[in-house]
Amino acid sequence: MTDKLTPIREALPAVQNQIFLNSGWYGPLPTPAQAALAAAMQDEYTGGRPNRRNLDRVQETRTALEEAFAAFFRIPLESLALTHHTTDGMNIVTMGFNWEPGDEVATTTIEHPAGIFPLYTIQDRYGVRINFADVGLGEDPLDAIDAALTPRTRLLSLSHVSYSTGARLPLEEIIALAHAKGIPVLVDGAQSAGVFDLDLAALNVDFYAIPGQKWLCGPEGVGMLYIRPDHLPTLRPTYANFNAIQSHDWRGRFTFNPTARRFETGTIYPPAMAGMQASLRWLMEEAGQDWAYARIARIAAYAREAIGSLPGVRLLTPEKRQASLVNFLPVGWSPAQMSGLIAALDTRGIIIRNISHVPYAVRVSCGFYNTEAEIDALREALAELLAAGPGAVTVPERAVQSGLSNEPVW
Ligand SMILES: Cc1ncc(COP(=O)(O)O)c(C=O)c1O
Structure with a gap:
């Protein structure tokens, strides 16, 4: 970890206790904000x-x-x-x-x-x-x-x-x-x-x-x-x-x-x-905007490569339009099963989300506070879950109630 990253991560407790890749929904609160x-x-x-x-x-x-x-x-x-x-x-x-x-x-x-x-x-x-x-x-x-x-x-x-x-x-x-x-x-x-x-x-x-x-x-x-x-x-x-x-x-x-x-x-x-x-x-003043933007771009490129090279993954985010979100579809999975995938990752302490509208997606939000090691851990967990297949995950009750489709998207 770079010297700069250590104090930044220390100021973000929510990224220390889990692998947090969901700032596209809500970001982590820094300690000065909490104070x-x-x-x-x-x-x-x-x-x-x-x-x-x-x-x-x-x-x-x-x-x-x-x-x-x-x-x-x-x-x-x-x-x-x-x-x-x-x-x-x-x-x-x-x-x-x-x-x-x-x-x-x-x-x-x-x-x-x-x-x-x-x-x-x-x-x-x-x-x-x-x-x-x-x-x-x-x-x-x-x-x-x-x-x-x-x-x-x-x-x-x-x-x-x-x-x-x-x-x-x-x-x-x-x-x-x-x-x-x-x-x-x-x-x-x-x-x-x-x-x-x-x-x-x-x-x-x-x-x-x-x-x-x-x-x-x-x-x-x-x-x-x-x-x-x-x-x-x-x-x-x-x-x-x-x-x-x-x-x-x-x-x-x-x-x-x-x-x-x-x-x-x-x-x-x-x-x-x-x-x-x-x-x-x-x-x-502490993170620095330029540093944060450069790091987000680097982590997103790393995540794109890590996830995109997994068998059974179709990347949705166009390469030349990459920002901080890496969106993809697991081939053969339905929107409801994708919610199950998110829930299974959550129980392993990895927080990402799915998009439950067309074009449907699993979405990884790459922050300046994330590390390559965290992306490697996500890749490993995804590899295991994708290899086990959509039948091996439990679809959360919430997804069933909201009527998410059971038809594979891709
Ligand atoms: C593109 C986009 N627009 C709007 C929203 C809604 O944001 P807010 O809760 O700030 O209204 C979100 C996220 O939830 C979003 O991703």
């Missing part, structure tokens, strides 16, 4: 809540968190709204257009519900048509995306990295394609933020939704939405909380908050804000 969460909870408990001292402290925490997010993603403070998670950001933007029947939106066939369910909602409510770009596994998506953009398209909504195939889409080119047609782009950054360098302002993306609890190693309940400043006057708030409006009277006159704060949907749990800020600072 900040605990201190803020204790302060609320003993000092009480809305008194002057507490209110000042919450405000300081909020400012520090906004500054940390802005520094991490190199964006101006006014362009940032705090959210609870990615889904919040995807909804805020999708619902923020004045949709009319006949308007169109475009997306891809490898999206998470966080992105497509808001689109289904505007289809249902306003008669907006959704054009799906069938991008396969995401290897060469440009032509399909181009074909889904019509003169009536008002928004392109898609993930930077697909949760189901692991493909990192060529976002710069996609944005250029959409902008050439005058179409803004909303990006689901759940599997990209904290995985590779993101300079959101330089990317010229219109809207970018980010969770705290995944690759940024934060607690649940805090995320961020970037809104390019020139969209602030035109995107409409749907859920107007006390941050939305700066001043009002009782005659219907009001002024919106001039910053992206106008889009916030509600109070964020202050201890979670404190924990999130501590995670971001720890990532920037």
Whole structure:
């Protein structure tokens, strides 16, 4: 283990007691985040809540968190709204257009519900048509995306990295394609933020939704939405909380908050804000973003080779689109049996997940804290389980109840 990795792993107890390869769902919490969460909870408990001292402290925490997010993603403070998670950001933007029947939106066939369910909602409510770009596994998506953009398209909504195939889409080119047609782009950054360098302002993306609890190693309940400043006057708030409006009277006159704060949907749990800020600072100052990104890429390449060389495995993540997720299908296994595979690995202390929607997958999330030895252990366990075959695993009751198919996917 390198000298740098030892203290990093020591600050992440959750990666010491198990082989943790599931940050695409939730990341491990670093010790400074746990300390900040605990201190803020204790302060609320003993000092009480809305008194002057507490209110000042919450405000300081909020400012520090906004500054940390802005520094991490190199964006101006006014362009940032705090959210609870990615889904919040995807909804805020999708619902923020004045949709009319006949308007169109475009997306891809490898999206998470966080992105497509808001689109289904505007289809249902306003008669907006959704054009799906069938991008396969995401290897060469440009032509399909181009074909889904019509003169009536008002928004392109898609993930930077697909949760189901692991493909990192060529976002710069996609944005250029959409902008050439005058179409803004909303990006689901759940599997990209904290995985590779993101300079959101330089990317010229219109809207970018980010969770705290995944690759940024934060607690649940805090995320961020970037809104390019020139969209602030035109995107409409749907859920107007006390941050939305700066001043009002009782005659219907009001002024919106001039910053992206106008889009916030509600109070964020202050201890979670404190924990999130501590995670971001720890990532920037202790781990170092460049070090973390380089290491994630290295471990993912190693895992790709280790898993892809196993007999009976079909890798789904296109090689040239590799980010931190290595997604694959065990040949001859059904979605229900794949849940059994995940459960069997869990009992061996190896934590990964399966994707229970088309295209279905077993997914390994490679973090900067993982080691080659952990990937070797995963490979060994997988080799054994795959050799024993799908009949040897027990399908968890949860998977049976949710009606997961018993037909082999591949
Ligand atoms: C691509 C993608 N988008 C959105 C989500 C949902 O994220 P959140 O819980 O932050 O809304 C996930 C993960 O669960 C995801 O992988």
